[in-house]
Amino acid sequence: MVIAYDGTRYSGWQIQPNSQSIQGTIEQALSTLLKSPTRIIGAGRTDAGVHAQGQVAHFSTQSTFKPDQLLYALNGMLPADIRIKNLHATLDTFHAQISALSKEYHYHLWLEKIIDPFVSRYRLHFCYSHFSLTLLQEAAQAFIGTHDFATFANVGSKVTTTVRTIQRITIVPQEGGVRLEFQGNGFLYKMVRNIVGTLLEVALGKKIGQQIPTMLAAHDRKVAGPAASPKGLFLMKIDYPECFANSSSNERKCENGLGIPSEIF
Amino acid sequence: MVIAYDGTRYSGWQIQPNSQSIQGTIEQALSTLLKSPTRIIGAGRTDAGVHAQGQVAHFSTQSTFKPDQLLYALNGMLPADIRIKNLHATLDTFHAQISALSKEYHYHLWLEKIIDPFVSRYRLHFCYSHFSLTLLQEAAQAFIGTHDFATFANVGSKVTTTVRTIQRITIVPQEGGVRLEFQGNGFLYKMVRNIVGTLLEVALGKKIGQQIPTMLAAHDRKVAGPAASPKGLFLMKIDYPECFANSSSNERKCENGLGIPSEIF
Numbered sequence: 145m146v147i148a149y150d151g152t153r154y155s156g157w158q159i160q161p162n163s164q165s166i167q168g169t170i171e172q173a174l175s176t177l178l179k180s181p182t183r184i185i186g187a188g189r190t191d192a193g194v195h196a197q198g199q200v201a202h203f204s205t206q207s208t209f210k211p212d213q214l215l216y217a218l219n220g221m222l223p224a225d226i227r228i229k230n231l232h233a234t235l236d237t238f239h240a241q242i243s244a245l246s247k248e249y250h251y252h253l254w255l256e257k258i259i260d261p262f263v264s265r266y267r268l269h270f271c272y273s274h275f276s277l278t279l280l281q282e283a284a285q286a287f288i289g290t291h292d293f294a295t296f297a298n299v300g301s302k303v304t305t306t307v308r309t310i311q312r313i314t315i316v317p318q319e320g321g322v323r324l325e326f327q328g329n330g331f332l333y334k335m336v337r338n339i340v341g342t343l344l345e346v347a348l349g350k351k352i353g354q355q356i357p358t359m360l361a362a363h364d365r366k367v368a369g370p371a372a373s374p375k376g377l378f379l380m381k382i383d384y385p386e387c388f389a390n391s392s393s394n395e396r397k398c399e400n401g402l403g404i405p406s407e408i409f
Numbered sequence: 410m411v412i413a414y415d416g417t418r419y420s421g422w423q424i425q426p427n428s429q430s431i432q433g434t435i436e437q438a439l440s441t442l443l444k445s446p447t448r449i450i451g452a453g454r455t456d457a458g459v460h461a462q463g464q465v466a467h468f469s470t471q472s473t474f475k476p477d478q479l480l481y482a483l484n485g486m487l488p489a490d491i492r493i494k495n496l497h498a499t500l501d502t503f504h505a506q507i508s509a510l511s512k513e514y515h516y517h518l519w520l521e522k523i524i525d526p527f528v529s530r531y532r533l534h535f536c537y538s539h540f541s542l543t544l545l546q547e548a549a550q551a552f553i554g555t556h557d558f559a560t561f562a563n564v565g566s567k568v569t570t571t572v573r574t575i576q577r578i579t580i581v582p583q584e585g586g587v588r589l590e591f592q593g594n595g596f597l598y599k600m601v602r603n604i605v606g607t608l609l610e611v612a613l614g615k616k617i618g619q620q621i622p623t624m625l626a627a628h629d630r631k632v633a634g635p636a637a638s639p640k641g642l643f644l645m646k647i648d649y650p651e652c653f654a655n656s657s658s659n660e661r662k663c664e665n666g667l668g669i670p671s672e673i674f
């Protein structure tokens with residue numbers, strides 16, 4: 145299933161005791177509908193306050209519900225700030241996290257003095273007279289490519305390697321400011337927010353953009369800037385091999401295991 | 410001042426005992442800053458749950474605050490869902506309600522099956538397989554012009570006449586559906602929501618568009634459809650005579666009383 149959510153009210157994607165998570169809220173509705181405790185596995189564990197337009201999760205069920213019936217029944221039970229946008233059957237070999245080829249995150253900045261109250265929960269309000277978008281844009285280029293991102297990762301879930309590839313960082317003007325679009329094969333815990341926090345320090349002249357390669361080489365979280373607020377961050381889109389699309393004609397290819405990348409997440 | 414607000418949490422514009430209103434929230438912050446109880450007069454009394462991008466209000470003060478200082482101090486004190494977008498000094502003859510020449514309201518409809526969770530507080534979710542946008546568009550034309558709108562007004566604030574002029578109703582496609590733009594010289598209590606509610610019944614075939622002139626002639630609230638939900642409605646813009654703009658060169662014209670229309674609100 146593809147899921148959109150406003151993360152403002154939630155403790156993040158992942159189920160945690162004594163807090164309201166996105167995963168927990170969906171699992172509760174799904175388990176009630178399917179009349180059986182049902183675990184869902186998400187593609188990425190978004191933090192408290194982070195939003196999504198294209199989170200992906202999978203689950204296994206013996207239920208005879210048709211996907212469309214389940215889609216509308218689920219949305220009927222879920223709170224208005226979580227919507228299942230799409231739901232379809234796929235192969236047993238599909239895994240929302242492991243099968244992912246690339247992910248896209250957007251970070252939204254409001255750079256003007258007065259923020260629109262309708263987007264204040266979805267933008268970082270960052271208004272300083274000495275803010276330089278040019279410095280930010282130049283510095284962002286240093287992150288593109290394959291790097292060891294240990295400096296920009298918080299200690300969180302266990303990973304076998306901190307090497308990741310960022311294919312694209314695009315800075316797109318939009319109402320009130322800009323959004324930073326990140327596309328990569330995977331992102332470490334808090335990596336996007338740590339990169340944005342560092343870029344914001346560069347934009348204010350607190351850090352030097354040319355030092356980013358040195359920061360990357362240090363493998364030391366302390367040399368980078370602080371994490372930017374979660375409210376500006378959206379998980380937008382996750383790409384999977386074509387063979388997992390909702391088309392039975394492709395199933396043979398998938399059964400041969402084509403398109404499943406090695407464990408890079 | 411020009412004010413934007415997300416009306417979701419509020420009991421409406423107007424101060425009421427034991428409830429949180431937009432007017433009351435702004436008056437409280439303003440009175441604290443000016444160290445004197447200060448009443449503000451709004452251009453229109455939006456209902457509970459109605460939003461604004463361009464509400465206008467005026468107040469009188471002896472304070473020596475500069476307008477820009479006051480603007481930023483006010484926004485610093487107000488909750489994030491109310492923002493003062495603009496504030497400037499004008500002539501004593503200005504009255505936010507009486508000086509208004511025309512108002513623009515937008516009503517937002519989400520017509521697809523699954524609503525984006527980021528706009529669900531700002532759209533009426535209206536998804537029916539037999540919905541006809543063509544019927545709605547044709548019927549909307551019958552409201553344009555000068556009519557007695559008593560059929561489409563709830564009993565509310567006292568008015569001397571229920572005749573109003575709607576200059577324009579435009580139906581604009583947007584993500585997930587359409588917005589209905591209304592421009593007129595003034596709107597009666599719940600008039601936009603009652604017109605939208607009636608147009609939605611026409612779109613479903615529950616009412617006949619050609620009957621709208623008969624409904625108008627009836628001067629009877631009971632023959633029209635129910636009020637559409639407040640959550641889709643935005644007060645967008647209020648036009649005033651040029652002479653009240655923030656320019657001292659125009660002040661002489663204003664002192665002659667030019668551009669102040671007769672009492673139509």
